[in-house]
Amino acid sequence: MVEQFIGTWTLTASENFDEYMKAIGVGFATRQMGNIAKPNLVISVDxxxxVSMKSETTFKTTExxxxxxxxxxxxTADGRKTKTTITFENGKLVQQQTWDGKKTTLEREIQDGKLTAKCIMDDVVAVRTYEKAA
Structure with missing residues (x-):
C-alpha cells in the first residue's frame, strides 16, 4: 500500500502554493517562509x-x-490545529484536514517516479512535486 511512498523526497517544483496558503488562512510572514522553503519529505512505516511523515526545512521540522x-x-506547520484522517485510495495517500468549520485535502501520489502533492482548498489547487533523494 504505502510502500511506494517510503523514502526521502526533495521538493523540486511548486505551483500556486502561495494562493493555497492564503486560502487556508496562512499569514503573510509565514507564507513568505513557506514559499522559499524547499522541504524534504521523509516517509516511513514501522x-x-x-506511518511517519516528516517535513524537514531549515526553518522547521514537523512530523x-x-x-x-x-x-x-x-x-500543522503553520500552526492550525486540525482533525486529520489519511486514507489510501486508488494508489493515492489522501489527507483530509478539518478545523474551524473548514476542510482541505492533500492528495499524494507517485507518477513517473516522482511524488506529487495536490493541495486543494475550495477552488484553489496547488501542486508540489518531489523527487526521490539518492
Missing part, C-alpha cells in the same frame, strides 16, 4: 503499520504519525 483511516489531532 512494523506495527504506523505526523498515523494509522491509515484513523482520525488524529494534527498541529
Amino acid at each position: 512494523d506495527a503499520g504506523l 505526523i504519525k498515523f494509522k491509515l483511516s484513523q482520525e488524529f489531532d494534527e498541529t
